[in-house]
Amino acid sequence: MRRRLRRVAGSESFGPYTLLRIERDGLETGVPGQFFMLEAPGRVLPRPMSLCLATRAELAFLIDPVGPGTRMLCTLEPGAELHLLGPLGIGFDLAVERPLLVGGGIGIAPLPFLSQRLARSGGSPPALLGFRSEWHAEAAVLVPNAEVCIEPAFVTDLLPDEPHDVLACGPEPMLEALRLLVPPAQLAWEAPMACGFGACYGCAVEIDGELKRLCVEGPVLAGAA
Amino acid sequence: MTAPEVARSLDAFVTKTITPEPRDGNPPVRIAETGAGMLNSIGLANPGRERFLAEVLPRLRELGLPLWVSVGGFSASDYAATCSLLEDVTIELNLSCPNVDEAPEGAAEIVAACRESTQLPLYAKLSPSAWNIAEHARAAESAGADGLSLVNTLRGLALGGDLRPVLGSGTGGYSGPALKPVALAAVYACANAVDLPIVGIGGVCTGLDALELIAAGASAVGLGTILFADPESPARIRGELAAETASRNLGHPLAARGLALQSSRETVV
Numbered sequence: 431m432r433r434r435l436r437r438v439a440g441s442e443s444f445g446p447y448t449l450l451r452i453e454r455d456g457l458e459t460g461v462p463g464q465f466f467m468l469e470a471p472g473r474v475l476p477r478p479m480s481l482c483l484a485t486r487a488e489l490a491f492l493i494d495p496v497g498p499g500t501r502m503l504c505t506l507e508p509g510a511e512l513h514l515l516g517p518l519g520i521g522f523d524l525a526v527e528r529p530l531l532v533g534g535g536i537g538i539a540p541l542p543f544l545s546q547r548l549a550r551s552g553g554s555p556p557a558l559l560g561f562r563s564e565w566h567a568e569a570a571v572l573v574p575n576a577e578v579c580i581e582p583a584f585v586t587d588l589l590p591d592e593p594h595d596v597l598a599c600g601p602e603p604m605l606e607a608l609r610l611l612v613p614p615a616q617l618a619w620e621a622p623m624a625c626g627f628g629a630c631y632g633c634a635v636e637i638d639g640e641l642k643r644l645c646v647e648g649p650v651l652a653g654a655a
Numbered sequence: 656m657t658a659p660e661v662a663r664s665l666d667a668f669v670t671k672t673i674t675p676e677p678r679d680g681n682p683p684v685r686i687a688e689t690g691a692g693m694l695n696s697i698g699l700a701n702p703g704r705e706r707f708l709a710e711v712l713p714r715l716r717e718l719g720l721p722l723w724v725s726v727g728g729f730s731a732s733d734y735a736a737t738c739s740l741l742e743d744v745t746i747e748l749n750l751s752c753p754n755v756d757e758a759p760e761g762a763a764e765i766v767a768a769c770r771e772s773t774q775l776p777l778y779a780k781l782s783p784s785a786w787n788i789a790e791h792a793r794a795a796e797s798a799g800a801d802g803l804s805l806v807n808t809l810r811g812l813a814l815g816g817d818l819r820p821v822l823g824s825g826t827g828g829y830s831g832p833a834l835k836p837v838a839l840a841a842v843y844a845c846a847n848a849v850d851l852p853i854v855g856i857g858g859v860c861t862g863l864d865a866l867e868l869i870a871a872g873a874s875a876v877g878l879g880t881i882l883f884a885d886p887e888s889p890a891r892i893r894g895e896l897a898a899e900t901a902s903r904n905l906g907h908p909l910a911a912r913g914l915a916l917q918s919s920r921e922t923v924v
Contacts, residue, residue, distance in 0.1 A: 527842075624880070
């Protein structure tokens with residue numbers, strides 16, 4: 431795998447978020463939950479983004495403009511070029527029998543691709559999505575077969591009684607709650623990263639008293655680990 | 656692209672700093688980008704001297720590159736003890752990590768203790784925060800250093816939208832493009848003050864950056880932050896350095912060594 435230069439194909443807004451579509455041109459998708467380092471034009475460091483959607487022609491990333499780098503990425507025009515490095519890290523284990531996708535806020539980013547890969551002849555796997563507001567929830571259309579809640583309701587209120595294989599991505603409090611409620615859940619975590627390939631040690635997060643480099647040991651970790 | 660592939664594209668590889676005991680490093684968040692650089696507060700995370708020697712160093716040897724081991728500690732005897740256990744590497748003494756409290760002894764005392772404990776080449780990595788870095792360079796030379804690594808990061812602080820520190824440990828070490836003029840000034844001052852080889856480090860992103868450090872007096876150039884942003888940068892920088900050298904009819908990059916010093920030797924502190 432190498433760092434590749436690709437063109438922006440286009441972008442669409444979903445509430446506050448931007449779906450940035452990039453010409454694929456031979457790039458591998460990797461496994462859902464893996465991520466790419468996207469060059470943020472004019473910035474010193476690239477930004478880690480999990481793959482949101484893949485077609486034959488494009489890779490798409492859902493981006494929340496929370497800082498100068500993500501704002502730059504959201505304003506890229508079709509034809510603009512940027513470097514991508516990926517796919518990186520450990521994604522979701524897709525060998526699950528009763529998948530239930532759980533996402534919160536911008537954490538829904540890897541779920542459309544995950545849903546795509548888990549879809550069977552019976553349809554898409556069920557998903558529970560939580561958002562801060564109706565505006566944020568506009569992104570829910572990206573995930574098929576989803577039940578949506580808006581704060582003050584939380585996705586944990588919607589968890590079904592019968593057992594499921596939970597695959598989740600969202601804010602830390604949501605992931606912490608899922609770890610307690612559904613210990614075997616596969617959880618995709620987030621941390622600022624400088625490199626994405628294990629060199630900078632910047633993305634270490636404490637899981638059960640141990641510091642792990644999310645870029646190479648994650649970003650998907652088993653909840654009970 | 657993996658970290659070993661990146662390392663193999665270099666002429667030599669410098670390890671993260673090794674301390675006598677294992678260290679988890681600082682609490683997250685440990686990196687923050689700023690306008691012209693990045694802050695890190697990794698905090699010397701490393702497996703400790705024993706595991707480094709038993710597990711990490713043998714794997715690094717497989718890279719087939721000259722290795723530089725960065726040695727850290729909390730007393731001169733810490734540094735010296737680690738140096739005495741190393742073989743067939745160049746030692747870089749990290750005398751200036753901004754993410755841990757300063758070593759209680761002065762840099763010269765640490766260099767002297769290490770000089771007694773090893774025959775291996777010893778490079779002293781100095782902080783650019785020193786008021787008069789040339790004085791520290793002279794002290795390191797007198798204490799037996801074989802070379803200098805210039806410079807380490809500068810201490811910096813980044814605040815988030817909530818006006819609180821972004822980094823878990825508050826402050827961190829500032830690296831990246833903003834550090835280049837600082838590194839150039841340090842190399843320039845020390846090249847005038849001592850007769851030691853200097854590795855110029857700080858914000859190198861292009862071949863011209865590398866050539867400038869050589870012109871200021873460096874005989875080798877180190878890459879740091881750019882490797883995170885662009886792990887394929889070594890090949891690009893090599894190509895650019897060759898082109899910048901050729902466009903100045905210099906023949907070899909090292910023909911530029913010290914060019915910046917020649918017209919203004921008298922004015923340098």
